[in-house]
Amino acid sequence: MSSIKDRVIAIIAEQAVLEVSDVKLEATLVDLGIDSLGLVESIFAIEEAFDIQIPFNANEPDQGDFDISSVAAIVAAVTALVNEQKPG
Amino acid sequence: MKRVVITGQGTINALGHDVPTTLEAMREGRCGIGDLDIRDVDRLSVKIGAQVRGYDPGALFNRQQIALYDRFTQFTLIASREALAQSGLTFAGQLAARSGVVLGTAGGGVNTWDENYRSVYEEGKNRVHPFVVPKLMNNAAASHVSMEWNLKGPSFSVATACASSNHAMGQAFNLIRSGMCDVMVTGGSEAMLTFGGVKAWEGLRVMSKDACRPFSATRNGMVQGEGAAVFVFEERDHAMKRGAEILAEVVGFAMTSDAADIVMPSAQGAERAITGALRDASLNPEDVGYINAHGTGTAANDKVECAAVAHAFGRHANDLMISSTKSMHGHLIGGTGAVELLACIMALKDGVIAPTIGYEEPDPECALDVVPNEAREAKVTAVLSNAFAFGGLNAVLALRAV
Structure with a gap:
């Protein structure tokens, strides 16, 4: 199975219509x-792919724990949530 | 062109089950938003809303009626009863033929959709009640109003998301102004506080989980509400001849389309609707003392709306009052402009400006007099009511005191 990083990048690439x-x-x-x-x-798409809940309110994108300032920040935030919300 | 006046108003919403209770709540800055009491609320991440409480449909409608009336239709009929009773009108002969109904709703019978999808998808049933279609259709409320009061002229429903009611009232206004009709029952209704209705909004990530704080720097989204408001629009000479009490005059209406984005608002589109309504009403910017804002409490709407108002009114923008009553009754989506028109009429008739409650901290991007937290006494002679819908559809009404 590909890494979290690769899967997040694939989702972002699809959204941006980029390679x-x-x-x-x-x-x-x-x-x-x-x-x-x-x-x-x-x-x-990320929530669906990893079966996680991402705390994000479009009214205050810079607040909350989910850092969207760069692709690397998103990968790190998703990795943290996946570990945190691991079932069992 | 004919002149158009309002001779009746009625409502049911989270602030009250009639107009006097609602206006009292607005004067006191009471909040109708609270914990949602709906099925499967534990599976929602947004658990608040401005629900109509203490409501027993069985006390107002019989069993056969309830089988046909979705909640949004029930709300419409309750508001219509109050409005028509106040107007004192009855409809027969020529007047019936020249009177109709235009109502706004975005979702129509959302409760009916929700309940019956549950039944066929979740519970696996293969049969639904025979009245599902006539109950859920968007025009059901308008049709039942036409039947209850014998209104035989033009009747239809308007669905333009959050601008539905303003678009509907604009049509009613123009039908009378053009001479086609003498009386139009108009306004709007929404009953979208169901699991599916809230879940859909949740997906867009624009909802607040705690409160609706329009124009405040601390705002973090909108809060859904439900209910209806209905008005009787009447040709002015017709109303004067029969000595009716006139609540306010409808003097202008304009609608524009952003033609830009399906969710992000445009200041230019909003401004064109505002200036269009002023022009249609032959009002100068300085004539307007109060604007009931669209004011959803989202980051995007409130700053765009303030920019539009500032630009449309120039220096006078600093002298007028603009408040968002959604902070109290929530966002009634397709019914919202109708409930908000009650605040406009209160401003003109009673000289009371409803506040924007929940206001905590100024936002430099919303630097207007938003009547924070407390109602204010002021004499105003002309007001506007803004509605800006998803899809970039804007509708602004202008009213004048009599």
């Missing part, structure tokens, strides 16, 4: 052309 190789870890979502609606859709 996986074009989604760099240091990129921001704005760099990748993902708007607020695209962000909400990406978060939904």
Whole structure:
């Protein structure tokens, strides 16, 4: 099974309509052309893929524990949530 | 062109089951938002809403009626009874033929959809009640109003998400103004506080989990409400001749489309609707003393709306009052403009400006007089009511005191 990082990048790449190789870890979502609606859709796709709940309110995207400042930050946040919300 | 006045109003919403109770709650800045009491609430992440409480349909409708009336229709009929009773009108002959109903609702019979999907999908039943379709259709409420009061002219429903009621009342206004009708029963209704109705909104990530705080820097989203408000719009000479009490005059209406984004609002689209309503009403910006804002409490709406108002009114934007009563009755989606028109009429008729409650901290992007937390006494002679829907559809009404 591919790593969390690869799976998150694949989801973001699909949302941004880019090749996986074009989604760099240091990129921001704005760099990748993902708007607020695209962000909400990406978060939904990540929740579905990993069966986790992501605390995210589009009214205050910079607040809360889920850091979306870059692709690397999102990978780290998803990794933390996957470990935290592991069943059993 | 004919002139149009309002000769009746009625409502049921989270603040009260009639107009006097609702207006008292608005004057006192009471909040109708609380813990949701609906099936499967534990599976929702948003667990609050402005629900109609202490409501017993069995006390107001018989069993046959309840089999046909979804909750949104029940709300409509309750509000209509109050409005029509106040107007004192009865409909027969020529007047019946020249009177109709235009009502806004975004979802129609959402409870009926929800209950019957549960029954066929979750419980695996293969049979549903024969009245599911006539109960859930968006025009059910308008049709039942036409039947109960013998209104035989143009009747239809309008669904433009959060602008449905304003679009509906705008149509009613123009039907009378053009001379096509003498009386129109208009407003809107919504009953979307069901598991599916709240879950759908939850998905968009724009809902607050604790409160609706429009224009406050601490705002974190919208809160859904439910209910209805209904008005009797009447041709002015017709109302004067029969000596009816006139609550306010409807003087202008405008609608615009952003043609830009399915959810993000546009300040230009909103501003064009505001200036369009002023022009249609032959009002100068300085005439307007109060605006009932769309004011959803989302980050995006409130700053865009304030920018639109600031731009449309120029320097006068600092002198007018603008409040969002959604902080009290929640966002009634397709019914919201109707309940908010009650606050507009209260401003004109009683000189009381309903507050924006839940206001905690100024937001430099919403630097207008939002009437924070406490109602205010003020004499205003003209008001606007804003509604800006998902899909970029904007509808603004202008009213004047009589």
